[in-house]
Amino acid sequence: MTQIRPLRIGSVSLANNLVLAPMAGITDSPFRILCLQGGAGLVCAEMVSAHALHFGNEKSGRMLQISPKEHPVSMQIFGSDEQTISQAARQAQAAGADIVDLNAGCPVKKINKAGAGCVLMKDEAKLARLLTAAVKSVAIPVTLKTRVALTHAERLGARLAKLAEDCGAAAVTLHARAAVDVHNGPPNIDALAEACAAVKIPVIGNGGVKDAAMAAAFLQAGCAGVMIGRGAVGNPFIFQDITDEMAGRVPQGLTPGKRLEIYLKLIEENVVYYGERIGLNRSRKTAGYWISGFDYASSVRSQLVRLDNLAAVRTLFEQTRQMLSQK
Numbered sequence: 001m002t003q004i005r006p007l008r009i010g011s012v013s014l015a016n017n018l019v020l021a022p023m024a025g026i027t028d029s030p031f032r033i034l035c036l037q038g039g040a041g042l043v044c045a046e047m048v049s050a051h052a053l054h055f056g057n058e059k060s061g062r063m064l065q066i067s068p069k070e071h072p073v074s075m076q077i078f079g080s081d082e083q084t085i086s087q088a089a090r091q092a093q094a095a096g097a098d099i100v101d102l103n104a105g106c107p108v109k110k111i112n113k114a115g116a117g118c119v120l121m122k123d124e125a126k127l128a129r130l131l132t133a134a135v136k137s138v139a140i141p142v143t144l145k146t147r148v149a150l151t152h153a154e155r156l157g158a159r160l161a162k163l164a165e166d167c168g169a170a171a172v173t174l175h176a177r178a179a180v181d182v183h184n185g186p187p188n189i190d191a192l193a194e195a196c197a198a199v200k201i202p203v204i205g206n207g208g209v210k211d212a213a214m215a216a217a218f219l220q221a222g223c224a225g226v227m228i229g230r231g232a233v234g235n236p237f238i239f240q241d242i243t244d245e246m247a248g249r250v251p252q253g254l255t256p257g258k259r260l261e262i263y264l265k266l267i268e269e270n271v272v273y274y275g276e277r278i279g280l281n282r283s284r285k286t287a288g289y290w291i292s293g294f295d296y297a298s299s300v301r302s303q304l305v306r307l308d309n310l311a312a313v314r315t316l317f318e319q320t321r322q323m324l325s326q327k
């Protein structure tokens with residue numbers, strides 16, 4: 001079976017080629033640290049608006065903060081003009097990012113209306129200008145994250161991977177779904193293979209990877225790395241589990257009780273990072289991923305939504321843990 005192996009992205013050496021995907025509202029510093037502990041070779045931060053950084057937006061500025069515990073880390077920026085993209089890339093570099101990634105795959109309307117995200121796939125000249133501007137502005141590697149297609153009627157992955165290579169990008173990540181599919185449906189592995197054959201830079205495949213079998217299919221298609229998004233939410237040790245399974249070792253997996261234990265640690269980290277109110281709010285958004293796999297999980301989730309302090313959350317988790325251990 002295919003093995004997980006080290007990967008080089010420009011000047012940056014990764015211990016392995018499994019990458020945490022950027023996810024807005026999820027892949028903040030506490031979660032990135034957790035995924036590195038869970039065996040990820042690289043973690044990607046949620047996208048930050050170059051425009052907002054340009055205007056000194058405090059929240060966006062905070063999103064660039066990197067803890068010493070979370071390297072190697074890639075900071076993702078999005079935008080639609082060369083000047084703000086250059087500036088944002090420099091800010092990400094100054095903040096300590098190991099890699100800067102340009103988003104050209106986001107299908108969210110608000111982002112697209114501003115000329116950023118997946119609409120850049122329709123305007124290759126503009127995409128090339130933005131990517132080149134980022135590459136020229138920083139000494140760290142710049143990567144592109146885009147998709148294999150906008151609609152089912154076309155395949156753009158190979159063209160866009162070549163564009164990234166020609167602009168000096170050190171790697172390209174391809175979400176193997178069309179923009180019209182947003183995040184749903186099976187990945188198009190043939191489209192990934194076509195793109196991998198078209199370039200020399202590493203192609204990191206993304207979309208629908210939740211186990212070693214799918215990760216192996218991506219690597220066999222020629223991908224140099226595999227990026228995992230929702231498969232890591234509620235299961236940050238998926239990276240280690242995939243590595244173990246591919247090496248012929250038995251993956252540890254997570255029992256519901258162990259999952260709860262890790263979730264509580266993340267909630268505690270979020271409270272330290274954001275303060276109690278925002279930390280709990282952010283934590284609750286992913287409760288469906290974490291509190292699952294046992295009969296009364298939905299009741300525990302609805303109790304969690306109503307709690308507004310960490311002490312009460314700890315009590316709920318302790319009661320749930322005791323109930324689980326009695327089974």
Ligand SMILES: Cc1cc2nc3c(=O)[nH]c(=O)nc-3n(C[C@H](O)[C@H](O)[C@H](O)COP(=O)(O)O)c2cc1C
Nearest residue numbers: 021022023024046047175183207208209228229230
């Ligand atoms: C809640 C959520 C937020 C996301 N935010 C971003 C983002 O900020 N930047 C980005 O490039 N992709 C973003 N994505 C897309 C993911 O990076 C990834 O491409 C997608 O989830 C497919 O991978 P998966 O099937 O492994 O989840 C987001 C996806 C989700 C579900």
